[in-house]
Amino acid sequence: MLDGHGRLIDYLRISVTDRCDLRCRYCMSETMQFLPRREVLTLEEIAVIAERFIARGVRKIRLSGGEPLVRRDFGALARALGRHVHDGTLDELTLTTNGTQLAHHAGMLVEAGVRRINVSLDSLDPATFAYITRGGELEQVLAGIAAARQAGLKVKINMVALRGLNDGEVLPMLQYCDANGHDLTLIETMPLGEIDDDRSDRYLPLHEAIMPVRDMYDIAPVTYRTGGPARYFVVSGLDARLGLITPLSDNFCAGCNRMRLTCQGRIYMCLGHEDHIDLKAAFREHGVDGIDTLLDRALATKPKAHDFHVDKGAAPATRRHMSVTGG
Numbered sequence: 001m002l003d004g005h006g007r008l009i010d011y012l013r014i015s016v017t018d019r020c021d022l023r024c025r026y027c028m029s030e031t032m033q034f035l036p037r038r039e040v041l042t043l044e045e046i047a048v049i050a051e052r053f054i055a056r057g058v059r060k061i062r063l064s065g066g067e068p069l070v071r072r073d074f075g076a077l078a079r080a081l082g083r084h085v086h087d088g089t090l091d092e093l094t095l096t097t098n099g100t101q102l103a104h105h106a107g108m109l110v111e112a113g114v115r116r117i118n119v120s121l122d123s124l125d126p127a128t129f130a131y132i133t134r135g136g137e138l139e140q141v142l143a144g145i146a147a148a149r150q151a152g153l154k155v156k157i158n159m160v161a162l163r164g165l166n167d168g169e170v171l172p173m174l175q176y177c178d179a180n181g182h183d184l185t186l187i188e189t190m191p192l193g194e195i196d197d198d199r200s201d202r203y204l205p206l207h208e209a210i211m212p213v214r215d216m217y218d219i220a221p222v223t224y225r226t227g228g229p230a231r232y233f234v235v236s237g238l239d240a241r242l243g244l245i246t247p248l249s250d251n252f253c254a255g256c257n258r259m260r261l262t263c264q265g266r267i268y269m270c271l272g273h274e275d276h277i278d279l280k281a282a283f284r285e286h287g288v289d290g291i292d293t294l295l296d297r298a299l300a301t302k303p304k305a306h307d308f309h310v311d312k313g314a315a316p317a318t319r320r321h322m323s324v325t326g327g
């Protein structure tokens, strides 16, 4: 599939639920209102829609949320989509998770055909972790990561860089990743949805966040890509690769290959725009036949780039949170 700017679109991210068992401060407000269940696609509907996207040329799917592993029967969806990995019609099925439920699900993921997952881990200090996530338990996530590794999953750690909260932890996190066989991706905080704080207070450009790493190690860019927006670096003397996702300080939209399906059945062609195509009604009325025309319309309207700013007091770029669209 080509979009209106000639970019090849072969990567679909699906938010399987907007709900979550954590309330990370940069992602959600403390009193989040979640979608009524009747507005959310069933797992069977998600599988059928995703299969149509695969037939149109999607080669990689990432399941996300909210927290995908809190959705009941999530395994049925993973198995349905994993069949396409086994028969070669999909190159990769991956997952982004906060890790709290991983210890129970790691085996199921491997059986389904998942080989690599991203786990969000913003701090290795139990108190800071609990503060950022509003009550999360670090030990539970570390146990989940260990279980995933034991089950044979390759784990990449995602860390959102937050000024004054975890800026002193970038180097220790990289060393933890090196010691445990993970790559590390740092992410700049993006202005998506209202939260309780002002994001500008916490925004930390990544060239600044990695200064302690540069002080200690040589880093060099590599061509390695995982299909997402991260640019990777090798760090001299360490096994862990360092990925940087810089939507604010260094725009990467020219290489965008992604579209997103939300748990409400909407296609968003850009994380940072409100424009979307509502698939759910057409799908419920006409089945898969209704999908193709809407998909073509979505491709034609994919914006050239997002336009994020994290300025003091500025409104978010979108009213929806990352958890609705799927990170």
Ligand code: SAM
Pocket (backbone or CB within 6 Å): 020, 026, 027, 064, 065, 066, 067, 068, 096, 097, 098, 118, 119, 120, 158, 159, 160, 187, 188, 189, 190, 191, 192, 322, 323, 326, 327
């Ligand atoms: N709950 C899962 C998790 O935390 O990994 C999956 C969903 S979460 C929305 C996906 C990724 O988006 C996580 O790595 C999270 O840290 C990141 N994220 C959430 N809100 C963000 C924001 N406003 N800016 C940057 N990254 C954000």
Ligand code: SF4
Pocket (backbone or CB within 6 Å): 020, 021, 022, 023, 024, 027, 028, 065, 066, 067, 098, 120, 323
């Ligand atoms: Fe939940 Fe992930 Fe958002 Fe944290 S970042 S609140 S774990 S959806």
